[in-house]
Amino acid sequence: MASLDSVSIAILLGAVLVMAGILSSLLALRFGAPLLLFFLFIGMAAGEAGPGGVHFDDVKTAYVVGSVSLALILFDGGLKTHFKAIRAVLAPSMMLATVGVLLTALITAPVAKYTLGMSWTEGLLTGAVIASTDAAAVFLLVHAQGLRLRPRVGATLEVESGTNDPFAVFLTLTLVKLLSLGEASAGTVVLEFLQESVLGTVIGMAGGLLVVTAMNRVALPQGLHAPFVCTAALVIFGFAQIIHASGFLAVYLAGMVIGNRPTRAHNSVVTFLDAATWLAQIVMFVMLGLLVSPERLVSSILPAVAVAVVLMVIARPLAVFLCLQPFRFNWREKAFVSWVGLRGAVAIFLASIPMLVGLPNAHLYFDVAFVVVIISLLFQGWTLGYAARLLHVALPRTDRGPRRVELDLPGQLEQQLVGYSVRPKSLFLKRGLIPSWSKPTLVIRDERILTPEEAAPVAAGDYLYLLAPPEKAESLDRFFVDMPPVTAPDPHLLGEFIVPGETTLGNLAEIYGITIDPAQAELTLADYFDIHLDHAPKVGAAVPIDSIDLVARSLGGGRVNVVGLRLPEDDPQPMPRLSRAQVFRVKLKRTLASLSGA
Known part of the structure; x- marks a missing residue:
């Protein structure tokens, strides 16, 4: 009976810890603290050195839970990644996810070696453990702070943080094998990397297609589609790991395949996975907090802080600037991508691998990763919004979308x-x-x-x-969102081939001689963009009308307020310039129409 009581107590305490983590989010969001830190601190408080007094040192269980949680988080990230959105940033993102991780580990390794008294291989392992950007941490804090990043910057961070974990896992496992088994040739390491990458890609793509086919052809009872997809994701992950492929890469790609194809119950799957990944993050952080020994942290706190500072200020920025140099990113975008290299549960999860295989000084990797994560979430997480606004990579936030x-x-x-x-x-x-x-x-x-x-x-x-x-x-x-007030267009922009967004199609046809549908004569150009675009208007978006293209030159209040007119390349006839008198006449007509309607 005592054993049954202990199981019941464990269930009760586990549920209480998770509930406390969920409720702590209210405080974190209210006071701006990085939410993930609360879960770590709750785990530490419940641990053996805290007031909770719970003794937990089962690294194997923590590794299993961490693997499942990370697989679900990556699958959810892939499910929400659209091919169209990432196509333009695929090359720089993959460069950051591979070469960037390696450079970050190499630059951090000397600091770990000399401050912690390690060998070069151990120092490189320390760098590999903390080299990857945590997808869950990045996007949780971006959304919590209400940021709307520029599309290219946001897409780059999304793909990098979702795809760098497989390479970081591979690098960590390779170095662990090297330390535990001895020498390994460069050719063997390259072959293993190619094997894991190629097999992981094939299994992920094929597994995703099989899941799509099963969802659309098998008549599952209502409510079972989401559990089926989650279970299938773990099957893909486990099968890939068993045959020595990258399970994390496979599950991410499977999510992308499923998310970009029409499937039954897609919305219920996404909603279910949102809740599942949120719970997985809570359990993962609380369990990792339980593994920490505050007394042991004291002896390595100063070297760990030195490693964290070098990682944030030197290693990550240098790796980002070098990797993005061949691509058309300005220095502000590179600086922001450098600063948003947040470290989260993935680093602590990777640090548990040396503990699991029993490497010498295994607890040191874990303690360093733990300190790095806390410092990263405190400094980088708290200043994320300020950095985005300072570097001008955050677009103006319109009213939050309606409940759909x-x-x-x-x-x-x-x-x-x-x-x-x-x-x-x-x-x-x-x-x-x-x-x-x-x-x-x-x-x-x-x-x-x-x-x-x-x-x-x-x-x-x-x-x-x-x-x-x-x-x-x-x-x-x-x-269906309340329209914010439209800011007036910059008068300096009203030059050749440019008209205000409040110009009607009728006025445009009268001035420039284009053919329009008479039923649409009273539509403004801003309205025309709203109707014909499949997404919210962005600067540079274009829609055709008759023989010309309308190009969004400026936005105000989430709508197009300055429109450029793009001629056909083979049209030799110049278009007349819209004079200031005509601009005034358009505005006056619009004002009188609104007054008469009132």
Whole structure:
């Protein structure tokens, strides 16, 4: 009976620890502290040296839990990565994920060797353990601080942090084998790396395609799609590891394949994985906190701090600037990518591998990684938003998107039902705009279900449901969020082939002689962008109209307010310049129309 009681007590304490970690997030978000630190400190407080007094030294269990958690986190990251978004940054991201990790380890190794009294191989192992950027830490803190990064910077960080873990794991395992088994030739190491990379890629891609096929062809009971996908991800990971392929690379690529193909119950899978990965992070950090011995940390605190400082100030920036030199990144973007090289649970997880195989000084790797993670989350995590604004890589944050309800429709994969609450200042309500690829289907008003025709006109407070392709559903958000005030366009930009975004298509046709649909004559150019773009407007976005292209030159309040006119390359006829009088006339007409409507 005593053994049964001990199991019950362990379950109770584990649940209490996880619950305390979840509730601590309220304090962390309120006061701006990096959230992940709370989970570590809760684990330390519950440990043997803390008030909790729980004795936990099972490194094998911690490694298993860490492997499963990291596999789910990488799979979730791959599931949310879109091929279109990363295509332009694939080369620099892969350079950072491989060469960048190696350079970071090499630059950090001498500091570890001389401050900790290690051999060169042990110093390199220390560098490898802390060389990778933690995906969970980066994006958790980016989202928690409400940052909207420039697309290229955000995509680079996303792909790098998702793909550098497999290389860091490979480098760590190679060095552990070298220390435990003796010499290893460079050719053997290269062959092992190629084997793990190629097999991991093949297994990940093939496994992802098999999961997509199974989801779309097997009629699973409702609610089992998400558990099936999570289990399949762990099967792919475990199978890859067994045949000595990179399981972490395989599971990340499997997530990318699944996330970029139409599947049943896609939204429920994403929601389930969000909760699963959040819980995995909590369990992972709390368990790693339990493994830490504060008394042991005291003896290595100063060398560990030195390693952390060199890593953040010298090794990571130098590696980033060298890796991104062949690509068109300015120094501000490189500096921000350098500073956002956050270290998280992955570093502590990798540091548990020497402890698991019983290497000499194994606890030293763990203690150094633990100190590096705390310093990284404290200094880099707390200053993430400030660095983004200082280096001008954070775009102005518009109002947070509306709450979107997504419902899969059985029997087909091309359309889903997307629902919104209609806000009083939304683009849909004020302008009646909606993309051509979406179709209003029903309206809920005062607990009654109406057709759009019965509910016309749709009013603020109604709930509108539309049919839309799953891959475009997120683009509907901008039509149902309250419109922020539009900033006036810079008058210095109103030169050759440039017009204000409030110019109507009718005015444009009158001045420049293009052919338009008469029914769209009163649409503004800003409205035209909103209707025809599949995503929120960005500077440089272009949409065709007749024989020319409209190019977004400037944004204000999340909408296009300055538009450039791009001529066909073979058009020899120059276009007339829009004079200041014509600009004034367009604005005056628009103002009078709004006053008469009021």
